[in-house]
Amino acid sequence: MNEAERVGWLCSYVPEEVIMAAGLLPVRVSGGGGTVGTADAYLYPNVCPFVKSVMALGLNGQTKDMSGLVFTRSCDGMRRLYDVWKAYVPTRFVYMLEVPKNRDGAAVAYFATQLRRFATVLGQEFGREITDRSLNQAIEAANQARRLMQGMYQTQRTIPLPFSGSEVFQLGLEGMGMAKDAFVKKLKEYRLPTANQTSGKGKDGKARILVMGNVVDRPDLFNLIENGGADVVAADLCTAMRHFDYLVEEDAEEPYLALARGYLNRPGCARMTGVEERLADMMKLAKDYAVDGVVYTSVKFCDQHLSDAPYFAEKLKEAGIPILFLENDYTWSTIGQLKTRVEAFIEMLDAGRR
Amino acid sequence: MLKYFYEQMKQTVEEKLQQKPNAWLMYIGQLASTLLKAYDKDAKVVWTTYYSFPMELLAAFDVVPFDFEISCNLLTGPDPKSCVDIMTKSEARGYSVDICSFQRLALGCHFLDYFPKADLFLTTSHFCDGKTKTNQILAQYYGKEAVMLDVPNELSKESVAYVSGQLQNIAKKLEEVSGQKLDYDRLRECVRASNRARAAYGRLAEVQKSKPFPWDGFRVCNLSIIGNMFSGSPFQERLYQKLTEECQQRLAEGRVSPEDFRVLWLAWVPVQPTNINDILRQNKVSIVMSELARVYWDEIDEKKPFEGMALRCLKNPYVGTIEQRLSGVLQLAEEYDVNGAIHFSSTACRHANAAVRVIGDALEKKGIPLLELDGDMSDQRCYSPDRTKSLLETFVGLMASRK
Numbered sequence: 140m141n142e143a144e145r146v147g148w149l150c151s152y153v154p155e156e157v158i159m160a161a162g163l164l165p166v167r168v169s170g171g172g173g174t175v176g177t178a179d180a181y182l183y184p185n186v187c188p189f190v191k192s193v194m195a196l197g198l199n200g201q202t203k204d205m206s207g208l209v210f211t212r213s214c215d216g217m218r219r220l221y222d223v224w225k226a227y228v229p230t231r232f233v234y235m236l237e238v239p240k241n242r243d244g245a246a247v248a249y250f251a252t253q254l255r256r257f258a259t260v261l262g263q264e265f266g267r268e269i270t271d272r273s274l275n276q277a278i279e280a281a282n283q284a285r286r287l288m289q290g291m292y293q294t295q296r297t298i299p300l301p302f303s304g305s306e307v308f309q310l311g312l313e314g315m316g317m318a319k320d321a322f323v324k325k326l327k328e329y330r331l332p333t334a335n336q337t338s339g340k341g342k343d344g345k346a347r348i349l350v351m352g353n354v355v356d357r358p359d360l361f362n363l364i365e366n367g368g369a370d371v372v373a374a375d376l377c378t379a380m381r382h383f384d385y386l387v388e389e390d391a392e393e394p395y396l397a398l399a400r401g402y403l404n405r406p407g408c409a410r411m412t413g414v415e416e417r418l419a420d421m422m423k424l425a426k427d428y429a430v431d432g433v434v435y436t437s438v439k440f441c442d443q444h445l446s447d448a449p450y451f452a453e454k455l456k457e458a459g460i461p462i463l464f465l466e467n468d469y470t471w472s473t474i475g476q477l478k479t480r481v482e483a484f485i486e487m488l489d490a491g492r493r
Numbered sequence: 494m495l496k497y498f499y500e501q502m503k504q505t506v507e508e509k510l511q512q513k514p515n516a517w518l519m520y521i522g523q524l525a526s527t528l529l530k531a532y533d534k535d536a537k538v539v540w541t542t543y544y545s546f547p548m549e550l551l552a553a554f555d556v557v558p559f560d561f562e563i564s565c566n567l568l569t570g571p572d573p574k575s576c577v578d579i580m581t582k583s584e585a586r587g588y589s590v591d592i593c594s595f596q597r598l599a600l601g602c603h604f605l606d607y608f609p610k611a612d613l614f615l616t617t618s619h620f621c622d623g624k625t626k627t628n629q630i631l632a633q634y635y636g637k638e639a640v641m642l643d644v645p646n647e648l649s650k651e652s653v654a655y656v657s658g659q660l661q662n663i664a665k666k667l668e669e670v671s672g673q674k675l676d677y678d679r680l681r682e683c684v685r686a687s688n689r690a691r692a693a694y695g696r697l698a699e700v701q702k703s704k705p706f707p708w709d710g711f712r713v714c715n716l717s718i719i720g721n722m723f724s725g726s727p728f729q730e731r732l733y734q735k736l737t738e739e740c741q742q743r744l745a746e747g748r749v750s751p752e753d754f755r756v757l758w759l760a761w762v763p764v765q766p767t768n769i770n771d772i773l774r775q776n777k778v779s780i781v782m783s784e785l786a787r788v789y790w791d792e793i794d795e796k797k798p799f800e801g802m803a804l805r806c807l808k809n810p811y812v813g814t815i816e817q818r819l820s821g822v823l824q825l826a827e828e829y830d831v832n833g834a835i836h837f838s839s840t841a842c843r844h845a846n847a848a849v850r851v852i853g854d855a856l857e858k859k860g861i862p863l864l865e866l867d868g869d870m871s872d873q874r875c876y877s878p879d880r881t882k883s884l885l886e887t888f889v890g891l892m893a894s895r896k
Contacts, residue, residue, distance in 0.1 A: 180850075181850050182847055182848070182850070183838060183843065183846035183847050183848075183849060185591070185840055185841060185843065185846070186843055186846075186847045190847075212645070212646045214622050215621055215622050215843040215844040215847065216843050216847055218646060218814075218844075219815070219843070219844070219847030219848040220847070221814065222814055222815035222847075222848040222851055223847070223848050223850065223851060225814075226815075226848075226850075226851045226854070235646065235647075235814065237645045237646050237647050237652070239643050239645065239655075240618050240625075240641065240643045241641065241643045241659075245655060245658050245659065245662075246643065246655070248655075249645070249651055249652070249654075249655040252649075252651040253645075253647075253651070409626075410622070412625075412629065412639075412641045412643070413629075414626075414629045414630060414633055414639075415633065439591060440591050440841075440843065442592055442593070442621070442622040442623040442626060442841070442843065443622055443626055445588075445589040445591060445592050446588070446592055446596070446623065446626040446627060446630060447626065447630075448587060448589075449586050449587030449588050450630050450633065452587055453586075464587065466589070
């Protein structure tokens with residue numbers, strides 16, 4: 140088995156387990172908040188800057204160390220990125236994985252067929268057979284990492300926080316680019332507070348903030364909030380809790396079905412149907428993590444998140460939870476302007492809690 | 494406001510039809526009547542997407558299909574300024590100017606209480622993210638169920654079964670809303686009507702290949718988007734027959750515009766008033782076909798109507814990878830013997846615009862230049878007549894140099 144062979148994935152709905160079961164290393168590919176470079180020549184200007192920065196990586200040859208790349212129908216921009224990538228960035232293995240937008244039994248069954256097909260094509264390309272046994276082992280390994288990350292998230296319910304929100308966020312990001320056993324080893328090095336310690340109550344004077352939105356893969360916003368005197372206690376992002384806060388059934392007789400069920404029924408991205416389910420997930424997070432306010436951020440030109448934001452803001456307001464909406468350009472180049480708004484928001488939260 | 498607008502539209506059309514009947518007026522009149530029916534107190538109103546939902550299924554029930562995008566954007570042509578004012582109502586509530594103007598206008602109409610009631614919200618995952626999201630949000634505001642027909646990006650027996658199964662579930666929802674059991678004989682008749690209309694449209698598409706082009710290219714585009722609302726009704730076949738007869742008559746009488754260049758139109762058309770048609774006419778350019786007007790689907794098997802409707806969705810050029818769209822574009826470019834292609838890139842139409850370079854490069858290999866014409870379908874604030882004029886005239890020059 141050649142562990143150095145890396146296969147990139149672009150959306151958190153790509154089950155890493157299938158790639159792992161082929162003896163390959165799944166790694167998240169992100170533009171890292173980088174600029175779009177020459178991608179504007181290939182993609183329409185009003186496409187999300189995340190998509191364009193990924194294209195820029197490909198054009199600049201920064202993905203050459205990867206043997207393959209897996210796309211999904213995450214959104215209009217992402218599915219067209221697949222088209223453009225395939226046409227202009229020579230890559231050994233490029234795959235479009237179909238991920239349903241519904242979550243019901245029919246969608247789960249259909250997704251399972253797509254995962255099986257993906258496994259077959261991937262296995263054929265790399266000359267490795269993916270068995271139910273190897274897939275179940277991969278599920279177990281991925282779950283182990285998820286459980287440990289969930290343990291980290293649990294600690295964020297305590298007051299004061301044992302780890303900063305930015306630290307937990309960075310840890311999760313790091314885990315998306317390394318082998319699961321190495322990630323598990325790293326997570327185990329953290330000494331989590333005991334159950335007694337995690338039941339602490341009372342205010343430590345800091346506002347507790349839920350960050351939510353789409354792709355954030357730099358700590359700028361977290362740092363801004365923390366430097367402004369508040370804590371990020373939860374992050375409903377595909378680069379944070381949404382990626383880890385669920386489990387896939389282990390030792391399943393039909394592991395593809397188990398994967399499909401696990402991935403489609405986890406806390407959803409705005410791409411999935413069910414605005415009301417997503418709203419309920421958000422309200423639950425706000426309650427579980429004793430949130431004082433929400434910072435909702437979206438990269439520019441993301442139809443899914445930009446459309447949800449005003450409706451969620453209305454509902455949060457009705458629930459008495461203040462919200463700050465921040466549109467970002469993925470490179471966080473406007474961080475100076477955002478600083479003023481974030482600080483004002485924290486001040487407002489502090490004033491409300493006095 | 495919208496209801497009054499449809500009433501005026503219907504009345505004007507009826508008056509004109511009495512003076513000089515023609516197919517286009519028939520079409521506009523039928524559209525206005527359908528939209529007006531949605532305001533009837535006893536109507537069962539199903540909000541849907543005329544241009545992508547398999548309308549044959551709705552035609553099998555006594556429900557009124559109402560498209561929140563089309564309905565309000567009809568207003569953009571006669572009154573673009575008011576539409577901007579309506580859009581600002583949604584923008585003021587936080588809806589970003591970066592989302593599609595069709596969605597902002599629809600949300601604005603909702604906030605101003607212009608829309609009829611809704612009994613069910615039905616849409617499809619194709620063509621775009623914005624529409625499916627607005628469908629869900631509007632359903633929340635109305636306190637009604639939102640159902641999305643999830644159309645995957647790949648064609649296989651599994652995806653056909655997946656879409657077909659969803660359509661069967663949607664039929665059950667329609668039974669609940671309408672209070673009627675699905676009558677399979679009626680559904681089969683709707684499918685037959687749709688197949689007949691498909692054949693009639695094929696004849697119209699053949700006549701459109703004539704040189705010079707015997708019709709109005711913008712109307713071809715319009716019909717390819719809104720005309721789908723009549724799929725499953727006998728009206729659609731009558732409409733296409735009448736349009737074909739009129740084209741043949743124009744050709745026979747030599748009542749056609751002079752034509753130096755033939756152009757294939759890609760993506761959507763602006764519904765707001767623009768100078769595009771005038772500039773094209775001045776330069777003797779005909780829009781001879783729209784990529785959305787291609788008959789891309791097979792006849793629906795009346796013995797397997799759900800599967801047939803699923804296939805129609807899955808074969809849509811805006812589903813699947815760019816190859817599915819591109820093959821249709823190249824086919825039309827050849828069949829209609831075009832000198833160039835124009836892609837109207839409406840600002841937020843990411844599903845259409847994002848990979849347009851792939852299409853441009855493929856057309857260029859065939860020696861066909863592509864103009865990517867930026868603008869907005871309905872937001873007057875994002876349309877520049879001067880820039881459009883400059884781009885179109887330069888493009889005409891390019892086509893001339895290659896002729």
